[in-house]
Every structure is written in C-alpha cells, then in structure tokens.
Amino acid sequence: MKRLQIKTAQNVNINFTLANVGQRLFALGVDNVIKFAYLYFAMEFLDFRMFQTALEGDSWSLRAIDVLIFLPVTFYSLYSEILLNGQTVGKKLLHLKVINIDGFKPSTTDFIIRWFLRVVDFNLFTLLFVYVASLGLDDEIALLMLLFFFGKMIGFLLILFTDNQQRFGDIIANTVVIYLKDNVQFSETILENISNAYVPTYPNVIKLSDNDVRIIKNTFNSAKKYNDFKTLIKLRSKVLEVTGIKSIHKTDKEFIDVVLKDYNFYTQSM
Template identity: 60%
Template sequence: MKTLQINTTQNVRINFELANVGQRLLAFILDNVVKLAYIYLIIEVFDFSLIRDATDGDGWSIKAIDILMFLPITFYSLYSEILMNGQTLGKRILKLRVINIEGFKPSSGDYVIRWFLRMVDFNLFMLLFVYFYSMGYANSYFFLIYMIFLIGKTIGFFMIVFTKKNQRVGDMAANTVVVSLKDEASFSKTILENIKEDYKPIYANVIKLSDNDARIIKDTYVRARNKKDYNTLIKLRVKIEEVTDVKKPKETTDLDFIATILKDFNFYTKD
C-alpha cells in the first residue's frame, strides 16, 4: 500500500494512505451511476417534443438545449470537489479525498486543473459524447465513441497504477493526490482544533484565512505557547488582526484569542 508522508512545520510526520486504483475506479463507477441516473431522469421527466415545438424546430436552439442539459454532469466532479471539500459522492462513500501534495486543502484553481485535464485520461469520452449527441451522431459513431472511452480510461488507469503517488495527469498538474480517510488516527493530526458539537463561534471573519494561514498560525502558536514566547504571540495576534479585521477584546489574553481564532476557523471550514 503506497503512502504519502508529510512533514509539518513542527517536524511532525503524517502518513496518508494513498487511494489505490481499485478504490478510485469504484468511486468513479459510483459517480457515473449518479450521472446516468441524471440522464435517465432528464429523458423521462422532460418532454423534448414540447421543447422542439417551442423552438419551432430550430436546430441550433435544440442543440443548445441539449448541451445545457448535459452541463451538470460535464462539470459534476468540479463543483462536487469544490463544494464537498475534495470529495464527490463516490469518494465520500468510499472515504476518499483530494488533498494538496503538501497536506493542505486544494485551491479552487487546483480543482479546475484536475477537472480540465480529465479530458486527457478520463473524460474525453464524455466531452465527445456531448458533442456527437448534440450533432445527432451518437448512433452512427457509437463504435468510435466506445473506443475513445476505452483509450481514455486506459490512460487514467495506468497512470494511477504506475506513478509513484497514484496520480493521473490532472493530479500531477495540480499537485494533488487522492487519499483514504480510513486511517482516522493519521488524518486527525491535521485537524486544527477539536471543538464540541455545541460550540458557538465568535469571529466570523476567520474565513478570510486560508488553510495554509491557519496551519502556520497553529504551528507558531503551539511553539510560542510551549516556550512562553509572549513577544511572538503578540506579533502573531497583530498579524491575525490585520488579515481578519478582528480586534482582540481587552479582557482576553493573546493565548485565548488565538486559540479561539483557531477553533472558529475549524468550525467554519469543517465538512
């Protein structure tokens, strides 16, 4: 089983279990079940004859509507991973997640790169299918589309099997990997703060911080607290105030203020 080792700024080593090709393939199949269910629902629910009548048989309008119908499945993995913190429905069921190779949460740009490069090793079939379908060629070119589908899946399959970190082309370009969340002990080490279910956040502006900002804050906070380095805590608190536009209450210590910032960040960014 391949693993990814990450060193935090506190020199703590965290090992993530990389998702293998079988796990990713099964997640892919589950996601495609969702896509096929959507297509079936669209075909069964919408009366396309009414749409054609409404457009007076205009070919371009009909094709535009066909493409619009397929947009949700074309962008499915992109908006799913952005909204579900690196997961699609298939990944969530199998407890898989996309993370940055340094252990951080990928940016929206990273997710876009992963999605766009699926045309190289996974979704070329889907893009061409949408095109051929919109042009009315789906039945005529079925064999060609099927071969493109197989080639696309084969490229992605072998990339995941033979690359060091189980990465396809999109992962390499975006500096991301897919990890298993089954090893909760290792994964929990990246959690910024443990909070109770009934925790009430105080500072909503903490969402201005990035994941990387929060990790740096926590690492600096822990080191300064352990060494009783109050000058560093003051500098850290001032920097947090500048970035978040939050002011520390006079009755609150720097230690308590920063600890609350970390808890609030965890509250607002948790799944």
C-alpha cells in the same frame, strides 16, 4: 496503502494515506450513478417532446437545449470539488479528498486543471476514435475497441503506476487524492479530551488554524517526552506572539496544555 509524507515549514512531518485505484474507481462509479440518475429523471419528467414540436426545424435551438441538459453532468466533478472542498459525492462516501501535494487546499485553478484534463485521462483518443469510425473500414471494429479501451485506461494506469497514485490531471495540477478514514492514534490528531463542564481561559486561541494547532501539539508532545525546556519556552513565546494572549499560567506546560484544550472547546462548539 501508500502514504505521502509532507514536511511543513516548521519541519513537522504530516502523513497522508493515498487513495488507491480501487477506491477512486468506486467513487467514480458512485458519481456516474448520480449522473445517469439525473439524466434519467430529466428525460422522464421534463417534457422535451413539447420543445421538439415547438422548435421543429430549428436545429440550433434543439442543440442548445441538449447542451443545457448535459451541462450539470459535464461540470459535475468541477463544481462538486470546488463546493465540497475537494470532494464529490462519491469521494465523500468513500472518505476521499483532493488536496494539494504540499498538504493545502487546492486553488480553483487547480480544480479546473484537474477537470479539464479528464479529457486526457479518460478520453485520450476520442477524436481519433470518431475519425476511424467515419472511415468505414472493413476491419475497423478491432481498432475502434482498442482505441476506446486504451483511451479510457490512461487515468487508471497512471494512478496504478505513479509514485503518488496521480492521474495526468493530478500531476499537472499538483494534487493528490487522500483517504481520510485513516487509522491514526488519538494523540496524533489535534483533538483533546475535554469534559462538558470545561471552562476555557483564552478566547484568542481561535486566531490559530488547525495546522497551527497540529504543529503546536506535535512539538509540545515531543518536548515533554524529552524534557526539552528550551523548545517549550520558544513554543510558548510563539503562541503568545501569534495570538496576543496574556498568559495567567506560571509554567509553559500548563499554558500550552490549556491552549490546546481551549482551541478544541471553541472549534467544537462552533
């Protein structure tokens, strides 16, 4: 699997595993099953024939009903990714997630761009396909099949051959799809081993973010490994400045170790 390495402003490298084309196709398949299931139940259990009879001759109202039925399907990926923090149901089951290429959560605008440009990724020649079909040419079948197949393959080919495995919508929105279920070591995460009886010392650690704690832990581990006491002093000072904590620990190592454990205690308890 390909990996994406992001260097933070604090010069800490964070590695993400990029989702491959097979995983993304599988997730797309799951999402399509959900869409078809919705359409089936909508048609099966809602009596649209009653509407058709009542609105017979009113073609505009009938088209409006059709549009309303298909709205949840049309906007499925957009509202799913916004509400589920970069995931659809298919992506969630496959442990995939959309993130900004700089490692942050995409904005709503980014999600809208990704959704809108599915037209290019999966339906590039739809209008041309319809136009050719309307010509009624004798040998149009082969051309129609070629247009349909190639138009649907644009996103697939881009994911396959771009460096960061991005479809056109990802490239323009500056996003990537990552695989969350990665084989990382426990020491590489922000998690700490704390017992059920653990008593926290510094409630103000909740002012830190997950990314802050990840950077603190990586820097802390590196400084301990090389006995870099200057870095430990700077790290302690920065934590005190950001959180407003009044330290009761004499050594920098003890203080930072407790901060990491306290953060885990409070965030896992919420």
